[in-house]
Amino acid sequence: MENKGALSVVLYLCLNVFVMADTVYGDASYSFPEEMKHGSVIGNIAKDLGLDVNRLSVRKARVDTEGNPKNYCDINVNTGELTVAERIDREGLCGKKATCVIKQELVLENPLELHRVSFNIQDINDNSPVFTNDVIRLEIRESADKGATFPLDPAHDADIGENSVQGYVLQRNEHFVLNVNTNLYGLKYSELVLDKELDREKEQELSLILTAVDGGTPPRSGTVAIHVTVLDANDNAPVFSQSVYKVSLPENSPLDTVVVTVGATDSDDGVNGEVMYAFDHISEKNRELFSLNAKSGEISLIGPVDFEEETTFELQIQAKDGPGLATYSKVVIDVIDINDNAPVILLKSLNSPVPENVLPGTEVGIINVQDRDSEKNRQVQCTVQQNVPFKLVPSIKNYYSLVTTGELDRELVSDYNITITATDEGSPPLSSSKTIHLSVADVNDNPPVFEEQIYSAHVKENNKPGSSVCTVAATDPDWRQNGTVVYSLLPSDVRGAPVSSFVSINGDTGVIHAVRSFDYEQLKSFKVLVLARDNGSPPLSSNVTVSVFISDENDNSPQILYPSPEGNSFMTEMVPKAAQSGSLVSKVIAVDADSGQNAWLSYHIVKATHPGLFTIGEHSGEIRTQRDISESDSTKQNLIVSVKDNGQPSLSATCAVYLLISDNLAEIPELKDMSYDESSSKLTFYLIIALVSVSTFFLTFIIIILAVRFCHRRKPRLLFDGAVAIPSAYLPPNYAEVKEAGTLRSTYNYDAYLTTGSRTSDFKFVTSYNEGPLPVDLTLKKDKSVENLMGCAGNEFESVTQDISEY
Numbered sequence: 031m032e033n034k035g036a037l038s039v040v041l042y043l044c045l046n047v048f049v050m051a052d053t054v055y056g057d058a059s060y061s062f063p064e065e066m067k068h069g070s071v072i073g074n075i076a077k078d079l080g081l082d083v084n085r086l087s088v089r090k091a092r093v094d095t096e097g098n099p100k101n102y103c104d105i106n107v108n109t110g111e112l113t114v115a116e117r118i119d120r121e122g123l124c125g126k127k128a129t130c131v132i133k134q135e136l137v138l139e140n141p142l143e144l145h146r147v148s149f150n151i152q153d154i155n156d157n158s159p160v161f162t163n164d165v166i167r168l169e170i171r172e173s174a175d176k177g178a179t180f181p182l183d184p185a186h187d188a189d190i191g192e193n194s195v196q197g198y199v200l201q202r203n204e205h206f207v208l209n210v211n212t213n214l215y216g217l218k219y220s221e222l223v224l225d226k227e228l229d230r231e232k233e234q235e236l237s238l239i240l241t242a243v244d245g246g247t248p249p250r251s252g253t254v255a256i257h258v259t260v261l262d263a264n265d266n267a268p269v270f271s272q273s274v275y276k277v278s279l280p281e282n283s284p285l286d287t288v289v290v291t292v293g294a295t296d297s298d299d300g301v302n303g304e305v306m307y308a309f310d311h312i313s314e315k316n317r318e319l320f321s322l323n324a325k326s327g328e329i330s331l332i333g334p335v336d337f338e339e340e341t342t343f344e345l346q347i348q349a350k351d352g353p354g355l356a357t358y359s360k361v362v363i364d365v366i367d368i369n370d371n372a373p374v375i376l377l378k379s380l381n382s383p384v385p386e387n388v389l390p391g392t393e394v395g396i397i398n399v400q401d402r403d404s405e406k407n408r409q410v411q412c413t414v415q416q417n418v419p420f421k422l423v424p425s426i427k428n429y430y431s432l433v434t435t436g437e438l439d440r441e442l443v444s445d446y447n448i449t450i451t452a453t454d455e456g457s458p459p460l461s462s463s464k465t466i467h468l469s470v471a472d473v474n475d476n477p478p479v480f481e482e483q484i485y486s487a488h489v490k491e492n493n494k495p496g497s498s499v500c501t502v503a504a505t506d507p508d509w510r511q512n513g514t515v516v517y518s519l520l521p522s523d524v525r526g527a528p529v530s531s532f533v534s535i536n537g538d539t540g541v542i543h544a545v546r547s548f549d550y551e552q553l554k555s556f557k558v559l560v561l562a563r564d565n566g567s568p569p570l571s572s573n574v575t576v577s578v579f580i581s582d583e584n585d586n587s588p589q590i591l592y593p594s595p596e597g598n599s600f601m602t603e604m605v606p607k608a609a610q611s612g613s614l615v616s617k618v619i620a621v622d623a624d625s626g627q628n629a630w631l632s633y634h635i636v637k638a639t640h641p642g643l644f645t646i647g648e649h650s651g652e653i654r655t656q657r658d659i660s661e662s663d664s665t666k667q668n669l670i671v672s673v674k675d676n677g678q679p680s681l682s683a684t685c686a687v688y689l690l691i692s693d694n695l696a697e698i699p700e701l702k703d704m705s706y707d708e709s710s711s712k713l714t715f716y717l718i719i720a721l722v723s724v725s726t727f728f729l730t731f732i733i734i735i736l737a738v739r740f741c742h743r744r745k746p747r748l749l750f751d752g753a754v755a756i757p758s759a760y761l762p763p764n765y766a767e768v769k770e771a772g773t774l775r776s777t778y779n780y781d782a783y784l785t786t787g788s789r790t791s792d793f794k795f796v797t798s799y800n801e802g803p804l805p806v807d808l809t810l811k812k813d814k815s816v817e818n819l820m821g822c823a824g825n826e827f828e829s830v831t832q833d834i835s836e837y
C-alpha cells in the first residue's frame with residue numbers, strides 16, 4: 031500500500047500539470063485512479079483556482095454535488111487540498127464507459143462562488159476475467175474433422191482497456207488447440223480447434239482448463255473447465271471374431287443342432303453398435319438347411335445334411351449395425367461322413383449255366399461293390415459263404431471275379447445259391463449280401479452203370495421163343511439225353527451162331543428175350559454182353575456180362591445101354607450054380623441125358639421068373655442073388671428091369687435080363703446058339719476073358735477114335751475121347767456139369783458097371799469117381815466155360831480111360 035500511495039502521488043503530480051492548463055476556464059479538473067484511500071489528496075484546488083487559502087474557512091468552502099447526496103471528496107479548508115472522502119469504484123460508477131468523470135462543485139460563500147470540479151476517474155486492474163459458467167460443456171461428434179472450430183464462451187473482465195481480457199490459454203492436450211479472436215465489439219473470445227480427431231471408442235470425455243488473462247499489470251486471470259463429451263459416430267462397422275468360420279458337422283445330425291455361433295462386435299455405441307446377422311447370399315437349397323439367428327448369430331440345422339450329396343457348405347454371412355454398416359464373413363461347414371450307406375453288390379455278369387467240366391479257377395461272373403460313403407466307410411470286404419466251391423478274386427477297383435475253386439459236378443450239386451456278403455470298415459460296419467443263383471450245365475461225363483456187375487439168368491429148356499430171360503438195368507445220372515440209357519447186345523458167337531439168334535434185348539427196357547427154344551442137352555449156358563449206351567454226344571457206354579443158364583427139364587427117358595434093349599440072347603448072363611447069396615450076377619447100365627433128379631435113375635425088377643431070387647440095386651443097377659441058388663431053381667431066369675429117372679413126371683425104360691443058372695454052357699440045351707464049349711468051362715472061361723479083353727480093347731479103340739473125332743470138332747487138344755462105348759449124348763449130364771447147375775452133382779453117385787457074362791469076375795468098366803467131393807482142380811476146370819466144360823467132360827473120359835488102364 032505504501033508503494034501504491036507513492037505511485038499515486040507521482041501520477042497526481044503529472045496530472046496536476048495537466049490540470050493547471052485547464053484552470054483557465056475557471057473550472058478545475060482532476061484525474062486520479064479509482065480506489066484511492068480515504069483521505070488521499072486529489073489536488074490543491076485553492077491553488078488551482080487562485081483562491082486565498084486563508085479565507086477558505088471564512089468563505090465556508092465546501093464540495094457539493096448537484097443532486098447527488100454522495101460527496102466523493104472533501105476540501106481541506108486549511109490547505110485548500112481536495113481529499114478522497116468516499117471509495118471511488120470506477121466500474122461501479124461508470125461500468126464499461128471508456129471515461130468516467132464525476133462532476134462536483136466547489137461552493138464558496140461571501141461572495142458566493144461556484145466552481146465546477148470534475149474528477150476523471152482512471153481505471154486500475156482490480157478485476158479478474160470471469161467466465162459466465164463454471165464449466166463449459168461441449169458435445170463433439172467423434173466424426174468431427176481436423177480443423178473444426180468450437181467457439182467458447184468468452185470471459186468477462188469489469189476492467190476496461192488493457193485491464194480487460196486480453197487473451198486465453200488452453201491447457202495442453204492432444205486434441206485441441208486454441209484460437210483467440212476479437213469480435214466486432216472488440217471482445218476477445220476463443221475457440222477450440224480440433225487438431226487431432228476424436229475417437230469415442232478411445233476416449234469418451236475430455237476435460238480441459240481454459241484460462242482467460244487480462245492485460246493489467248500485474249495481469250489477472252480467470253479459469254473455466256471445459257468438459258468435452260465425445261459423441262458417437264457410426265464410424266465402426268461390426269467386426270467378426272473370425273474371418274472364416276470353419277466347422278465340421280456330422281451328416282444326419284438332428285434338426286436344430288447348432289452348427290456354429292458367429293459373432294461380430296461393433297465398438298460403436300447404441301444403435302450404431304447393435305449388430306444383426308444375416309446370410310449375405312444363400313442358395314435356395316442351403317436356405318432349407320440352415321437358419322441364422324439374426325440376434326444371436328447361431329447357425330442351426332433345419333434340414334437333413336447328407337454327406338453323399340454335399341460334403342461342404344459355404345455360407346456368406348453379414349453383420350450389420352443399426353445404421354447399416356456391414357461386414358462379411360464366411361462359414362465353411364465340412365460335412366463329416368457317417369457310415370450310413372451299406373455297400374451295394376451289383377452283379378455285372380454271370381455265366382449261368384456253367385458247364386460242369388470247367389477247370390478250377392474259371393471265372394463265372396463279375397460283381398461290382400459300391401459304397402456311397404467315403405474313406406474307411408467305403409472300404410469294402412467281400413466274402414463268399416464257406417460251403418460253395420467259389421471265391422471272389424479282387425480285380426480292378428471295386429470289381430471282383432467270381433471264380434470256381436474246385437471241380438463242379440452237376441450230378442452232385444446242380445445249382446448253387448452263392449451268397450456274397452460285403453462289409454465296409456465303418457464303425458459300426460454295415461453290410462449287405464446278395465445271393466446269386468448259378469446253375470451247372472450237364473456234360474456227358476457219366477457212363478451208364480449197371481446195377482449189378484454180373485447178371486445171371488436161369489431159363490428152363492424148351493422155353494417159348496420170345497419169353498423173357500432177364501432184365502438188365504443201368505443208370506446214368508447225367509441230364510436228359512446225356513443220361514438216357516439204350517441197351518443193345520454186343521455181337522458175339524455162341525457155338526458158332528451169332529448171339530442174336532439166341533436172345534434179343536429191348537433197347538429201352540433192358541428186357542432180354544429168348545429168340546429160340548433152348549435145349550439143355552445141347553447148350554447149358556452161354557454168355558451175352560449187353561451194352562448200355564447213353565444218348566450224349568459223344569455217347570458213353572459200359573457193358574455187362576449176362577450169363578444165361580439153361581436148366582434141365584425131364585425131357586429124356588433113361589437109355590439102357592446094357593443089356594441091349596433089343597433083347598439079345600447073346601447077352602445071357604451065366605450064374606454059377608454055386609453062387610451064394612449076394613453074389614453079383616449082372617448089372618443094368620442106363621444113362622439119362624437129363625441131369626440132376628431128371629437123370630437120377632432107379633432100377634426095379636418089375637417081373638422075374640422067380641421073384642425073390644434076384645434083387646437089383648436100386649441105384650446101382652447091380653443084380654445080385656438074394657439067396658443061395660438051389661437045385662430046384664430053374665436054370666433059365668428072366669428079369670424085366672425098369673429104369674426110372676426121378677424127374678417130374680418121371681420117365682422110364684425097361685429091358686430084359688436073361689440069366690442062366692449053370693456052371694457050363696453045355697448044360698443048357700436050350701441055348702444052342704451059345705457058341706462056347708460047355709464041357710470045357712475052364713477053357714471057355716479063359717476064352718471069355720480073352721474075348722472080353724480083346725473086345726474091350728477094341729471097344730476102347732473105337733471109342734478113342736470117336737472121341738478124337740468128336741473132340742477135334744470141339745476141342746482138338748483132347749487126347750482121349752470116348753473111353754466107354756456110351757454115346758456122349760447119353761452121359762449123365764452131371765458128369766459135365768457146371769457148378770451153378772450141378773447142385774445134385776456130389777449128392778448122387780453113378781456107378782456104371784459093365785459086366786460080362788463071366789461068372790467069376792466083375793468087370794468094373796467105369797469106376798466111380800463121384801464117391802466124394804470133386805477134386806478142387808477138377809472143379810476149377812469145370813467152371814471155365816461151356817467149351818471148357820465140354821473139354822472137362824473129355825478129361826473125365828481121360829480119367830475113365832486111366833481107370834480102365836489100371837485093370
Ligand SMILES: *[C@@H]1O[C@H](CO)[C@@H](O)[C@H](O)[C@H]1NC(C)=O
Nearest residue numbers: 443444445446447448465467
Ligand atoms: C436257392 O434259392 C432258391 C430260392 O431262393 C431255392 O428255391 C433253391 O432251393 C435254393 N437252392 C439251393 C441249392 O439251395
Ligand SMILES: *[C@@H]1O[C@H](CO)[C@@H](O)[C@H](O)[C@H]1NC(C)=O
Nearest residue numbers: 472473474509510511512566
Ligand atoms: C449233354 O452233354 C453235352 C456235352 O457232353 C452238352 O453239350 C449238352 O448240353 C448236354 N445235354 C444236356 C441236355 O444237358
Ligand SMILES: *[C@@H]1O[C@H](CO)[C@@H](O)[C@H](O)[C@H]1NC(C)=O
Nearest residue numbers: 520521559561571572573574
Ligand atoms: C466192355 O467193358 C470193358 C470194361 O468194362 C471194356 O474193357 C471192354 O472194351 C468193353 N467191351 C466192349 C465190346 O465195349
